[in-house]
Amino acid sequence: MHAAASAAEIAEAVVSGKISAVQVVEATLRRIGERDKTLNAFTAVTGERAIARARAVDAERVAGRPLGVLAGVPFAAKNLFDVAGLATLAGSKINRDRPPAVADATLVKRLESAGGVLVGTLNMGEYAYDFTGENAHFGPSRNPHDVTRMTGGSSGGCGGAVAGGLVPLALGSDTNGSIRVPSSFCGLFGLKPTYGRLSRAGTFPFVASLDHVGPLARSTRDLALAFDVMQGHDPDDPVSVRRAAEPTLARLPQGMAGLRVAVATGHFERGAAPEALAAVARVAQALEVTREIEVPEAARARAAAYLITASEGASLHLPRLRVRACDFDPAVRDRLLAGACVPAALVVKAQKFRRWYRAQMLKLFDGVDAILAPATPFPAPRIGQQTMQLEGAEVPLRPNIGIFTQPISFVGLPVVAVPVPLSPLPIGVQIVAAPWREDVALRIAHVLEESKTVAAPLAAE
Amino acid sequence: MKEDALDALIDASAAMLALPIEPEWKPAIKANLAVTFRLADLVGEFQLPDEAEPAPVFEA
Numbered sequence: 001m002h003a004a005a006s007a008a009e010i011a012e013a014v015v016s017g018k019i020s021a022v023q024v025v026e027a028t029l030r031r032i033g034e035r036d037k038t039l040n041a042f043t044a045v046t047g048e049r050a051i052a053r054a055r056a057v058d059a060e061r062v063a064g065r066p067l068g069v070l071a072g073v074p075f076a077a078k079n080l081f082d083v084a085g086l087a088t089l090a091g092s093k094i095n096r097d098r099p100p101a102v103a104d105a106t107l108v109k110r111l112e113s114a115g116g117v118l119v120g121t122l123n124m125g126e127y128a129y130d131f132t133g134e135n136a137h138f139g140p141s142r143n144p145h146d147v148t149r150m151t152g153g154s155s156g157g158c159g160g161a162v163a164g165g166l167v168p169l170a171l172g173s174d175t176n177g178s179i180r181v182p183s184s185f186c187g188l189f190g191l192k193p194t195y196g197r198l199s200r201a202g203t204f205p206f207v208a209s210l211d212h213v214g215p216l217a218r219s220t221r222d223l224a225l226a227f228d229v230m231q232g233h234d235p236d237d238p239v240s241v242r243r244a245a246e247p248t249l250a251r252l253p254q255g256m257a258g259l260r261v262a263v264a265t266g267h268f269e270r271g272a273a274p275e276a277l278a279a280v281a282r283v284a285q286a287l288e289v290t291r292e293i294e295v296p297e298a299a300r301a302r303a304a305a306y307l308i309t310a311s312e313g314a315s316l317h318l319p320r321l322r323v324r325a326c327d328f329d330p331a332v333r334d335r336l337l338a339g340a341c342v343p344a345a346l347v348v349k350a351q352k353f354r355r356w357y358r359a360q361m362l363k364l365f366d367g368v369d370a371i372l373a374p375a376t377p378f379p380a381p382r383i384g385q386q387t388m389q390l391e392g393a394e395v396p397l398r399p400n401i402g403i404f405t406q407p408i409s410f411v412g413l414p415v416v417a418v419p420v421p422l423s424p425l426p427i428g429v430q431i432v433a434a435p436w437r438e439d440v441a442l443r444i445a446h447v448l449e450e451s452k453t454v455a456a457p458l459a460a461e
Numbered sequence: 462m463k464e465d466a467l468d469a470l471i472d473a474s475a476a477m478l479a480l481p482i483e484p485e486w487k488p489a490i491k492a493n494l495a496v497t498f499r500l501a502d503l504v505g506e507f508q509l510p511d512e513a514e515p516a517p518v519f520e521a
Contacts, residue, residue, distance in 0.1 A: 300507055303500035310497050322479050334486055338493035341474040346501040351515035353504050358516060399496060 001027055003165030004458045007073040007222040010168065011115065014072035017061065021054035021072030025117055028074040032119065032166050035461075039142050041151075041160035043079050044086055045120040050074070053117045068115030069225055075169040078155050079121040080128060081105040081213075082202035090204035091124040091154070093137045094320055094327050105202030106234050107171055107213060114229040119167060122157030126329040128173060128206040129313055129336065130154040131181050131401035132383075136329035140383045143186055144459035145425055149380040152185035152401070154178040158216045159186035165458045169217050169226055173203060175210045176305055177375075177405025180430060183216055183417035185380035187426025188456050189445065190216045191223045194435050195412025196241040198227075199234035207312040208239075209351075210305065210409060218456035220446040223416065224249040227438065248439040252446040259440065262291040264373040264432075267298035268404055271390050275427050276374035276404075279420035283372055283429045286453035287444065293371060296360045297353075301407035304350035304357070306399075311347040314339030331398075358411040365434035370444055374404050375417045375428030408432050416441040418454040429454075467491050467498075 001010060001024050013019045029047050036042050057072050077083065080090040082101035089095045103109075108118055123141040125133060133156020134140040141156035143149040144164035151159040155172030159182030162170050172179045174192040183190030191214045198213050205211055215226040231245035263284050269277065284290075295301075314321075314336050321340065325333055364371070381388065381397060388397045408415055408430060414437060417428040433441040448454040471490055475482045482490065 297507070300503050303503040306500050307497060307504060310493075318478065318480075322481070325481055325483075330486075330489075334489035335493050337471075337475075337480060337482060337486065338490045338497060340478055340480060341470050341490075341494055342497055342501070346505060348515055349509075350501075350504050352509050352513040353507055355514055355516035356507075356509060 003031055005168065006219050007070060007168040007217065007225055010073050011069060011071045014057065015067050021057040021117065022051060024072045025050045025054040025074055025119065028119055028167065035164055035166055038147055039144060039160040039164050039166070040139050041122055041141050041157040041164065041166060042076065042120045043089060043123050043138055043157070046083065046118055050117050050119045053112065057115055057117070068113065069229060070111060071115035073116045073169060074119045074167050075111055075116050075171065076120045076122050076161050076167045077105070077108055077118065077171040078124050078158055078173055080124065080173060080204040081108055081121070081171055083108060083118065083121055086121060088204050090128065091126040091135055091138070094324050095204070101202070103202065106199040106236060107230050110230045111226065122161055122170060124157055125154035126332045127317065128154040128175055128178055129332045131177060131398060133159065133182060134383060142383070143380050145187060146380065148382055150185060150383050152182035152376070152380065155182050155216065158182055159188060162186070162188050162216050162218060163456070163459055169215060169222055172214060172216050174212045174214060174409060175206045176309060176409055177402040179214050179216060180375045180405045180415060180417040180428065181401055183419065184375035184428030187419040187421060188216050188218060189220055189223050189419065190214065190417040191227055191438065192409060192415045193227065193438050194414045196239045197438070198230050199237040199240050201234050201236035205316065207309050209312065210309065212409065220252060220442055220449050221249070224252055224442050243436070246436070246439065248442050251439045251443055254443055256287065256444065256447055259369045259444065260367070261287055261289045261370045261372060261444065262293035262368045263289060264295050264371050265292045266294045267407065268295065268373040271377050271400065271403060272374050273378040275379050275422055276377055279422060279427045279429050280372055280374050282420055283418070283448060283453060286448055286451050289372065293364065293368060295364065295371070295407065297357060298407040300353065301357050301410045302403055304353045305406040305410040307342065307347055307350045310335065310339035311342045354410060361411050361413065369433065369440050371432040373430045373432060375430045376401060377403060379422070379425035379427045404430065414438040414441055416445045418445045418448055419456045420453070421455050421457065467494055
């Protein structure tokens with residue numbers, strides 16, 4: 001099985017008996033062993049568990065029982081997902097001292113129930129407060145398209161593992177852009193579902209009112225396959241929606257019929273490098289979209305998300321900051337300590353603004369079905385880079401990576417990030433849909449994939 | 462003036478919240494806090510009615 005095989009192709013081959021799940025997993029473990037020395041995507045490889053799980057899938061097949069849609073598909077999870085027997089690191093040194101998780105996170109269980117095989121856990125920015133994929137304790141994850149460049153964060157290992165062909169599918173999390181940023185920098189498809197759609201049970205939190213989880217893959221079909229089997233209410237996540245699963249896979253071929261799409265202007269053009277604007281233009285042209293739309297107060301929405309993140313993040317980590325401040329990644333510690341100093345009155349105002357902004361966004365979706373916007377202002381920067389040129393001025397890099405993702409996740413809207421394969425580096429475009437309409441964003445992504453406007457080819461080695 | 466206020470706020474918060482802040486961390490904390498307050502101003506100056514409700518847990 002070639003490293004470029006999709007989850008759908010692997011499952012089909014396993015179901016038809018062309019290859020066994022054990023063979024797939026053995027090949028995957030070999031490839032991780034060879035490639036991950038360079039990419040540094042994995043923090044743990046669960047080889048024994050994976051082989052056992054693959055044997056169970058093969059035994060089901062031999063017994064003639066029906067196999068799941070992800071039969072034999074290797075996947076990996078950002079290391080903030082609980083995996084039974086491992087301490088849930090969330091990218092930190094401090095969490096190494098936690099007792100091992102007693103059970104898998106809900107989404108890991110659901111993927112495995114569909115036949116998937118967990119092969120390991122993935123590197124990430126410490127406590128998910130990161131857009132770079134760098135990590136002071138575990139080293140930076142490296143971008144397979146250019147290993148001197150960032151994967152993007154905080155789901156950096158997800159970006160490296162999927163773009164590098166180590167696994168076809170990864171589970172990530174996105175509070176302010178942490179699925180969409182690595183998707184953009186590593187040239188992948190990423191789905192940040194509607195807030196509350198997928199269960200966060202068994203994941204280490206960051207900002208409760210902004211945390212989302214979702215898949216990264218190299219095709220729309222693989223995103224839909226994974227998304228569909230992960231849907232459904234989970235009583236173990238207090239914000240998990242009581243809503244029946246709404247499968248998306250069968251809707252992918254519906255095309256653009258009846259869909260109204262517009263390009264976001266204003267905030268989503270300011271501060272974008274030529275590559276980001278070119279990517280949006282290419283996607284708009286392929287979809288024959290000429291309409292433009294102004295997202296009201298997007299810059300203020302980003303500011304409010306920043307403020308809530310600083311404060312909630314600090315609140316979560318206060319006990320650890322008191323006793324183990326020296327054990328944090330310095331870049332994360334300094335921001336958390338700053339967040340601890342923010343007056344509550346300002347944060348409450350941000351939450352009030354959030355409700356106002358949500359009403360404006362919902363109004364926009366009366367007139368359109370999807371909005372296009374860049375995922376990041378620029379392609380992957382170099383690892384260690386601290387500043388960037390923006391509109392002729394030198395500005396700090398880190399806080400600016402998320403300027404286009406934050407105003408969207410702030411009100412929980414579903415987004416598919418699609419990879420435009422520009423040369424030498426890919427860059428992502430966000431397809432933003434109305435709440436609970438992941439199907440719309442996935443349909444549009446699929447149209448773009450069919451026309452070869454977007455694609456996630458394996459990085460050259 | 463505002464610069465001094467940031468220093469004072471960091472020191473007071475550290476004392477009240479029992480946060481052990483090393484002197485060499487302060488420039489970075491201060492720089493981060495300055496950005497946060499600049500963004501908070503942007504949010505704060507937006508006029509909302511007294512009846513505006515917060516949305517601490519977003520529901521779509």
